[in-house]
Amino acid sequence: MGRAFVYVIIGGGVAAGYAAHEFVKNGVTHDSLLLRFNMLFILVHLQVAPYERPALSKGYLLPEAPARLPSFHCCVGTNGERLAPKWYNENGIELILGTRVKSADVRRKTLLTATGETISYKYLIVATGARALKLEEFGVNALDATNVCYLRDVADADRLVDVMQSCSGGNAVVIGGGYIGMECAASLVINKLNVTMVFPEAHCMARLFTTKIATYYEEFYQSKGVNFVKGTVLTSFDFNADGKVSAVNLRDGSKLPADMVVIGIGIRPNTSLFEGQLTMEKGGIKVNSKLQSSNSSVYAIGDVAAFPVKIVGETRRLEHVDSARKAARHVVAAIMEPERTGEFDYLPFFYSRVFTLSWQFYGDSAGEVVHFGDFNGHTFGAYWINKGHLVGSFLEGGSKEQYEALAQATRLKPKIEDLGELESQGLEYALSVSQKPPSTRPAEAGSSSLIVEKPLHVWHATAGVIVAASVAAFAYWYGRKRKRW
Numbered sequence: 001m002g003r004a005f006v007y008v009i010i011g012g013g014v015a016a017g018y019a020a021h022e023f024v025k026n027g028v029t030h031d032s033l034l035l036r037f038n039m040l041f042i043l044v045h046l047q048v049a050p051y052e053r054p055a056l057s058k059g060y061l062l063p064e065a066p067a068r069l070p071s072f073h074c075c076v077g078t079n080g081e082r083l084a085p086k087w088y089n090e091n092g093i094e095l096i097l098g099t100r101v102k103s104a105d106v107r108r109k110t111l112l113t114a115t116g117e118t119i120s121y122k123y124l125i126v127a128t129g130a131r132a133l134k135l136e137e138f139g140v141n142a143l144d145a146t147n148v149c150y151l152r153d154v155a156d157a158d159r160l161v162d163v164m165q166s167c168s169g170g171n172a173v174v175i176g177g178g179y180i181g182m183e184c185a186a187s188l189v190i191n192k193l194n195v196t197m198v199f200p201e202a203h204c205m206a207r208l209f210t211t212k213i214a215t216y217y218e219e220f221y222q223s224k225g226v227n228f229v230k231g232t233v234l235t236s237f238d239f240n241a242d243g244k245v246s247a248v249n250l251r252d253g254s255k256l257p258a259d260m261v262v263i264g265i266g267i268r269p270n271t272s273l274f275e276g277q278l279t280m281e282k283g284g285i286k287v288n289s290k291l292q293s294s295n296s297s298v299y300a301i302g303d304v305a306a307f308p309v310k311i312v313g314e315t316r317r318l319e320h321v322d323s324a325r326k327a328a329r330h331v332v333a334a335i336m337e338p339e340r341t342g343e344f345d346y347l348p349f350f351y352s353r354v355f356t357l358s359w360q361f362y363g364d365s366a367g368e369v370v371h372f373g374d375f376n377g378h379t380f381g382a383y384w385i386n387k388g389h390l391v392g393s394f395l396e397g398g399s400k401e402q403y404e405a406l407a408q409a410t411r412l413k414p415k416i417e418d419l420g421e422l423e424s425q426g427l428e429y430a431l432s433v434s435q436k437p438p439s440t441r442p443a444e445a446g447s448s449s450l451i452v453e454k455p456l457h458v459w460h461a462t463a464g465v466i467v468a469a470s471v472a473a474f475a476y477w478y479g480r481k482r483k484r485w
């Protein structure tokens with residue numbers, strides 16, 4: 001049995017949700033006169049329509065008035081329309097929940113689902129994201145322990161909430177000092193657990209924070225009761241008679257009592273469907289600046305994709321929501337209007353919110369660092385200077401305008417003559433650079449030349465013509481395909 005679609009998306013996360021929205025915005029809907037059948041098909045591994053994953057480590061874990069679906073389906077994270085499950089149906093999109101794609105054949109342009117259905121596509125968008133790395137991959141066994149938690153999807157978050165509530169007043173050990181570790185540790189404290197964080201690096205958020213920045217956050221966490229054990233790793237667990245973890249053993253010989261454990265040790269992109277078929281890089285599917293893989297019918301976006309980050313001059317795989325959202329919007333333009341769509345010119349943007357703190361980072365954390373602001377107060381930051389140019393910037397406790405200025409200044413990559421002067425100007429530097437009209441203004445982060453070149457109504461009209469043409473071509477192609485089944 002088989003069906004054919006023009007556009008197929010594998011994955012039901014942030015990138016998939018934003019791409020679906022963009023297709024509909026650009027005329028791919030069932031009520032378009034042009035369509036006789038659904039054109040867009042989305043295959044999702046789990047039973048949940050695309051949602052804003054960052055909510056899981058923030059609002060979802062709050063003890064009071066926690067965020068719950070359907071309130072954070074895509075695209076509320078950018079103040080957009082909330083795509084409840086019925087939205088897909090109303091817009092002629094076939095959203096198949098709870099169905100994993102088992103295998104893919106990019107040469108034949110077909111997918112085989114776990115239910116045995118063959119799906120043909122004209123264009124495939126791979127948005128399979130990533131999975132949380134498990135302790136077993138590092139030789140530590142805890143598979144059956146019900147009080148060891150991971151956090152990647154809603155099912156994980158529900159489990160974490162249950163375990164957390166059953167352990168109130170007890171001891172939680174968080175393994176990992178990255179985003180998941182830091183955000184979960186804050187939530188555990190808010191839920192009245194005694195928290196110890198364990199990680200091998202010298203300070204938290206080691207891939208991004210400088211020692212000075214990390215010290216600020218660690219001291220803040222300590223003031224909330226969090227204990228840090230750094231420079232060592234978990235080697236094994238002790239279990240109680242119920243099979244639950246009762247203590248965590250560390251390489252430095254110490255033992256930490258534990259009523260629950262949260263693991264945040266990184267992710268691995270879900271590339272297995274395409275290994276040996278598409279070119280891989282940085283652990284993900286390598287795509288060009290139009291987000292197109294080594295097979296011209298297959299595109300990849302979000303955590304699974306390694307794309308050229310023009311501003312840093314290299315191919316990178318970013319594990320951040322802003323990149324997934326912007327790539328999703330760009331890929332639809334790249335597929336529907338390839339001639340008019342420019343390169344995906346993305347300014348990396350990461351953020352986090354914990355306790356009353358909130359920071360944003362733009363660009364690249366390479367080169368020399370200049371700190372600025374009041375590290376004993378609420379607003380401080382840093383600039384990264386590489387080869388004489390400002391390439392990255394960080395700010396804690398900024399206003400919307402200040403963050404926007406930081407983003408604009410970073411995108412301009414201004415030449416920095418005097419690091420001392422930059423330090424004394426601090427945030428004022430970004431504000432003044434962003435206010436100066438540059439002689440040649442680069443495109444906004446994540447925009448395409450499509451958006452810059454022409455007003456939106458022209459794009460809609462053109463997109464309509466393109467949809468009409470592609471439907472005609474598709475009808476012919478679909479007819480030919482069906483004859484083979």
Ligand SMILES: Cc1cc2nc3c(=O)[nH]c(=O)nc-3n(C[C@H](O)[C@H](O)[C@H](O)COP(=O)(O)OP(=O)(O)OC[C@H]3O[C@@H](n4cnc5c(N)ncnc54)[C@H](O)[C@@H]3O)c2cc1C
Nearest residue numbers: 011012013014015045053054101128129302303319320321
């Ligand atoms: C708890 C948490 C908090 C986060 N907080 C932040 C934050 O504060 N800031 C930030 O910038 N980023 C944050 N992130 C990262 C951000 O959420 C991701 O970068 C983003 O979700 C990536 O989107 P994606 O669509 O590529 O992948 P995902 O959102 O992971 O979606 C992938 C989808 O593909 C499906 N899938 C996989 N394989 C198959 C298959 N074979 N068949 C069918 N479906 C399949 C999965 O089930 C899933 O639905 C957070 C991530 C997590 C887990």
